[in-house]
Amino acid sequence: IVMEYASRGELYDYIQERRRLPETETRSIFRQITSAVHYCHKNGVVHRDLKLENILLDQDLNVKLADFGLSNNFHKGTLLQTYCGSPLYAAPEIVKGLPYQGPEVGQHAVNSQHYGCLRLM
Structure with missing residues (x-):
């Protein structure tokens, strides 16, 4: 197994520690989340457990x-x-236990992450 070190840890903890993220930082993080989820969907993969705790940050x-x-x-x-x-x-x-295509549940999760990033601004 090859793993990449995410020195800043979970996005959830990063937000909690700072209490407030600058708008430019929030925009950059959200843009990257959106891009990563789009890449997954474009390649036929739906994450299904996307949350602040499953988004990691590296040193940069x-x-x-x-x-x-x-x-x-x-x-x-x-x-x-x-x-x-x-x-x-x-x-x-x-x-609701309804059948779903996949990307729409990923989009809902992205929107939830966006709200999570913004609520502490």
Whole structure:
């Protein structure tokens, strides 16, 4: 196993320690989260457990998505049905137990992360 060291740890802890992130820093972090999730979706992967605790930061504040243990491949026209992830971040489709395509639950998680980054500003 090859792993990359994320010296600044979880985004959740990073936000909690600082209580307030500058707007430029928040924008940079959110842009990277959005880009990483887009890359996953473009390659047919949905994370399904995206939360502040699963977003890591390196020394230069580069975002690293972590914990793909609940991720799955998705294909256009095929619905996923597994209820998984963290309830506080879960998309309505997952909470209601409805079948879902994949990217929409990832987008909901991205929006939740954005709110998490902004709420302490």
